[in-house]
Amino acid sequence: MNSKTVSLALLTLMALASLMIDVVSAQNSSPGQQNPDPGSGPGGQPQQRRDQDGTTWVSTDIITVMANSQLPMVYFWFTTDNNGTQAKFRVSYLALVEFEDSSGDGAYQTSELLYFAPLAAYEWTLTTGTVKVGDTTTEVWLKYTKGGLRVGGQMLGSPPNGMPGSGSAERFEGVTLQIWAHLYLSSQISSVTDDHGVKANYTVAGGSELKMDIEIGNFPFSSSTSSAAIQAILRENDATGDHNLYRHRFQTQERTRNVSMTSDMNWNQYGGNESSFENLNDTSVQCINFMDDVSDIAQGFFKWVDKAVITWLGGATDAVNATVSYVPIGTGLAVYLAYPNFDNGTLVHDPSIGLYPDAAPLSNQPFYIPLGIGVVAVVAIAAVLLRRRHVGK
Numbered sequence: 189m190n191s192k193t194v195s196l197a198l199l200t201l202m203a204l205a206s207l208m209i210d211v212v213s214a215q216n217s218s219p220g221q222q223n224p225d226p227g228s229g230p231g232g233q234p235q236q237r238r239d240q241d242g243t244t245w246v247s248t249d250i251i252t253v254m255a256n257s258q259l260p261m262v263y264f265w266f267t268t269d270n271n272g273t274q275a276k277f278r279v280s281y282l283a284l285v286e287f288e289d290s291s292g293d294g295a296y297q298t299s300e301l302l303y304f305a306p307l308a309a310y311e312w313t314l315t316t317g318t319v320k321v322g323d324t325t326t327e328v329w330l331k332y333t334k335g336g337l338r339v340g341g342q343m344l345g346s347p348p349n350g351m352p353g354s355g356s357a358e359r360f361e362g363v364t365l366q367i368w369a370h371l372y373l374s375s376q377i378s379s380v381t382d383d384h385g386v387k388a389n390y391t392v393a394g395g396s397e398l399k400m401d402i403e404i405g406n407f408p409f410s411s412s413t414s415s416a417a418i419q420a421i422l423r424e425n426d427a428t429g430d431h432n433l434y435r436h437r438f439q440t441q442e443r444t445r446n447v448s449m450t451s452d453m454n455w456n457q458y459g460g461n462e463s464s465f466e467n468l469n470d471t472s473v474q475c476i477n478f479m480d481d482v483s484d485i486a487q488g489f490f491k492w493v494d495k496a497v498i499t500w501l502g503g504a505t506d507a508v509n510a511t512v513s514y515v516p517i518g519t520g521l522a523v524y525l526a527y528p529n530f531d532n533g534t535l536v537h538d539p540s541i542g543l544y545p546d547a548a549p550l551s552n553q554p555f556y557i558p559l560g561i562g563v564v565a566v567v568a569i570a571a572v573l574l575r576r577r578h579v580g581k
């Protein structure tokens with residue numbers, strides 16, 4: 189590319205930029221625009237859309253979440269990283285478990301398993317919604333609802349769940365299970381409360397975190413002492429760019445240790461190696477991070493509040509411990525969210541996924557380098573304008 193071409197390119201870009209300035213100033217000066225910046229969430233207003241095959245998308249300028257319509261499984265990545273080229277994470281809910289906590293740690297270990305059901309054995313409905321205040325979208329949501337046994341048996345090609353045998357799908361057929369995920373415009377301060385008061389406080393970040401209310405009912409407890417768990421499988425290595433295979437890892441944030449793992453490790457070849465997560469003392473929100481292993485920066489997270497609430501038949505409520513164990517099983521990191529017996533009641537628990545907005549991968553932009561600072565400046569102006577346009581909407 190010679191210098192003439194570069195100048196021409198620059199001029200064209202400048203012209204385009206000035207056009208954009210015109211358009212934006214025209215928008216900003218439109219009469220009656222007095223609203224005091226309603227769209228001031230950190231990622232802009234959340235959006236949602238649905239493809240014809242049912243795949244559902246919720247996003248902001250920071251996070252993009254793609255939800256599978258056949259199974260509670262979501263992929264998430266930075267919106268600036270086109271389709272998760274450099275970093276793409278996944279969380280799936282793959283099994284319901286009943287276990288007898290003979291070790292007494294509150295957490296699930298394979299040796300304590302009584303019954304389980306693969307969630308791919310059931311029908312799933314995925315619905316979506318938008319909450320607006322005036323013209324401002326303050327929340328978009330998606331909701332998975334478990335149905336009856338899937339016609340034709342377990343979904344073909346469904347991911348393995350690391351449990352022994354094929355499970356007891358019929359035994360859990362009557363269980364009600366709903367996973368209702370919310371992406372908010374601005375941060376939400378929330379608490380876990382029961383009939384005795386506030387048991388935990390937490391904040392859901394606006395624009396970058398998808399909070400999931402898990403509600404389980406009609407659980408077929410086989411004894412009055414057994415516990416329930418839901419198995420989540422986390423994957424850190426779903427980036428679409430070839431060069432980024434194995435670039436990421438998990439890291440727990442625990443009281444006396446931070447354990448690093450990857451999805452292709454298998455610490456559970458013989459079963460029973462689930463580690464009980466050591467909760468941090470100074471917070472109710474516990475966390476496993478998705479780390480960029482090269483830069484050692486935490487980019488994404490799976491979090492949960494360490495309290496859940498049981499609503500008993502009749503309406504009384506009790507907060508109980510939500511106790512987590514984890515083990516890499518070769519196809520992902522298995523994370524078990526375990527709850528004490530809630531026979532004849534329903535249980536609600538709030539895990540979440542999300543991204544740290546400042547940890548977006550720097551995109552490779554070789555295209556811009558030979559063109560020099562002028563173009564970078566134009567691109568920067570365009571970025572500022574785009575941002576202002578989002579804010580002004």
Ligand SMILES: [Ca+2]
Binds near residue numbers: 289290294295297300
């Ligand atoms: Ca246990």
